[in-house]
Amino acid sequence: MANLKVKTMGMEFKNPVLTASGTFGFGEEFSKIYDISVIGGICSKGLTINPKLGNKGERIWETPMGIINSIGLQNPGVEKFIQEELPKMKKYDTKIIANLGGNTTEEYLEGVEKLSGTEVDIIELNISCPNVKSGGMAFGIKSEVANDIVSKVRKKCNKPLMVKLSPNAENIVEMALACEEAGADSISLINTIKSMAIDIKKRKVVFENVYAGLSGPCIKPIALRMVHEVSKAVKIPVCGLGGIMTAHDAIEFIMAGATLIQIGTANFIKPDIAVDIINGISEFMDKEGIKSLDEIRNII
Amino acid sequence: MANLKVKTMGMEFKNPVLTASGTFGFGEEFSKIYDISVIGGICSKGLTINPKLGNKGERIWETPMGIINSIGLQNPGVEKFIQEELPKMKKYDTKIIANLGGNTTEEYLEGVEKLSGTEVDIIELNISCPNVKSGGMAFGIKSEVANDIVSKVRKKCNKPLMVKLSPNAENIVEMALACEEAGADSISLINTIKSMAIDIKKRKVVFENVYAGLSGPCIKPIALRMVHEVSKAVKIPVCGLGGIMTAHDAIEFIMAGATLIQIGTANFIKPDIAVDIINGISEFMDKEGIKSLDEIRNII
Amino acid sequence: MKVQKSKILENKLISNKIYRLTVEFVDEIKPGQFFMLKTLDNSFLLPRPISINDVNDNLITLLYRVEGIGTTVVSRMKKGDEIQVFGPLGNGFDITSLKGKIAVIGGGIGIAPLLYLTKKIGKNSDVFLGYKDSVYIAEEFEKYSNNTIIVTEDGSVGKRGYVTDYVDFEKYDVVVTCGPEIMMNKIIDKCKEKKIKCYVSLERRMACGLGACLGCTVETVNGNMRACKDGPVFSSEELK
């Protein structure tokens, strides 16, 4: 049987398959469908230091093989996460990654400090959410800005720090290098792609914030390219995501250089798809005589 | 009956629907299926001053609701286009747009000079092709570089000049403004999005150039957002494209600000789809009591 | 709740654009709950929420109206084809809280989920069914309720007009409703005015259907709720 274990960031994942922030809640709902301890890790819904109600109006819109979402980081806030959600999450035998967003440097720093004192395994710094009006993504566009925020966060953060990049960055490779330079332990990419939909009958834009984020299979070829570009450029491990629906997709990302991968939108399409993907990777490896993911990682 | 006529760039189009460069050849093949004079205009296959053989290996790859292409600007060269293709194209009662690519400033200038002396109605400057190794897209990434090339081309160009932008530009709005400032009469966007595919069985990248261009319905939400952003920023007319498959899609682009639209990949899916889209726009207008496209253009 | 591939036992046009889909499902289901349906191919991406219409032993029936791409593709499926069925989802109606004289008011495709509810609450409820023109499953309601009032907009069957015109709200202790938003809003207002308990089943665009994506927000006096998990049934007092 193939060995799916992955050692990275000073810890061992039972397999490279994580679930992506905002698509898996805090795991609880999915735990009623299958034993979520089989997953390599769970990224929490994006947290902010203060609770957020999120955006008004339509939040989900379907597109050809994709969805646009405008959730707007609705979340209970870091404090409540630590008190109510984290203890429940820690009961699953899997890595817990806290995804942290923010509008200002202060918010990020305060969040990181609070999370650093907890049992989360990794902090994923979301500098890339397109669904908040003032900020969030602003940090994810220009490399200098990202370098600055990551450096500051790094100083306060005693957990492995994974920085989640936006595909809307001006230059994804420079962005990744800037984050690496600032002390990130790992890069995850991609977040959603800034997009739009119009209701032509109503002659109105669909989303409150006009633009919102595209995810799902439609973006996979773009995500894969970015993961490949970044993997070639940085020395720290890369966590790849964007449109992964099958074990085949996951293996493409691994071959392109990803150490870990995340499943996002696919969790909505078939709620137990993570299990299919983990099993599928294992079957592929057995069939192709691959003993460890080290044999195929980053070979492209 | 709705009036589909569009006046822009000093000329009148019978309707706003053009066919996109590289997806319609020089029109001849499609003219065997339907009367292509019903189309508003035809953008030629991308031309370069010297004939090009294009890329080796796989050139087309299907993705969820999209295709990745790596044609590599195979074309007969500007000279042969002028001698052999243009006279045939001019027989159709529609606008002829010559799409011009290049690897160096000199190539662009020479091409523009040659085309300026012909009967083409518009020159579409392609500074955005991701499928040529040295250059092409290089001009389409940084605004300063684009500003420089467009300024130079402008001086040699006595035709209306439409500059075709790449979604891979660092900042699409700045890019459009830079081209406007340099004297572009119009902006068309988007070209294909830099993407990748891996053949996991062969453990090889699919395309000779590693990366290639994604098009089709999957990119529509991204294209629409960019067309909207650019339309809000520039004063010159915008020609919108990217994943348009239906009259509904076309109308979204027009509401987002597009004066003209182009149909690309959809020509492969149903070769006479341009007719459906033209009729569909007309039907929508009749149904909604819209007399002229001026009533809905740029209303979002 | 679980994700299963089910063989379609029946997929039949029963009225204008309305199909009845039958599959096997063994777990317990409450009236007002729903399932997420998805074909196994990728002709559309997100599963579609469809309510329970009825349960008979191991068989569940769902009624759906063809609207867009998803329901069109499902309508083309044949007996024996496999479909992804995920559920049951949502809170459903809390039968124990439906006490006293009950009015069940349905409109359009919103009538479908009320059948299993009517069956569960017993014959004493009055059922009001509002259709545009084509009446469907009214005779099934008549089996479970002693008083079924049929209203069509064009008067072709039953009474003419809007279903709300025929409800004497004063008579009821509880009103339960599902249907077009304008209809439900009218009912909510009436119930507020007359201080009658009112439960509504709401529709929202959904991605996950199980409470994780926060895509299906309903604003309530207790903050943002999820139509898929905290609903789709809400007490009208909760709603903003």
Add this chain to the structure above:
Amino acid sequence: MKVQKSKILENKLISNKIYRLTVEFVDEIKPGQFFMLKTLDNSFLLPRPISINDVNDNLITLLYRVEGIGTTVVSRMKKGDEIQVFGPLGNGFDITSLKGKIAVIGGGIGIAPLLYLTKKIGKNSDVFLGYKDSVYIAEEFEKYSNNTIIVTEDGSVGKRGYVTDYVDFEKYDVVVTCGPEIMMNKIIDKCKEKKIKCYVSLERRMACGLGACLGCTVETVNGNMRACKDGPVFSSEELK
């Protein structure tokens, strides 16, 4: 050539993973030409190139083997369903250039397009059909040719081994072939060696199918050619 929506008259499994699709089509068709098939929904994007298998009055039959998403979706279609059919495309075989003693050599699904050709060139050709194990439409070839040699890799039907092992190339003036690339390359080499005219039908990934996208390049001594328009049939001498 034209784009039409056609009612499926037959869509039947005739062998292991191979289906026969029949639709009406009135225009003239040459052997070796092909059609682009697409379902009307968006379960896949690009139309799929499938060769003419046979023509009978107004009816054309196409044989396809289920490979991936496109052919799987098409295989699920039923009689009466509508499918988008675009063609006929490609140069096809130039019958007039097939003179003298002819060998028709097919392998695998490449056998399908050779039936209509064999029918057109008459009984004097020798037909060699190579299968892995499951033999299909061999009896139809026997109707049109006096000499049909069946070869299976496992020897379960006809001769055992590879079809090329049973062709005595010296005997022929022209060889026509369609099948797996290794088979065709072997035949091309043999024909080159023996200076025999040889026509091959090639496969390339296609987007437009009509010559506009330049996606289906075949490198020839005369430069880049398009498999869809300049081919799919090429003289082996042209190929690089």
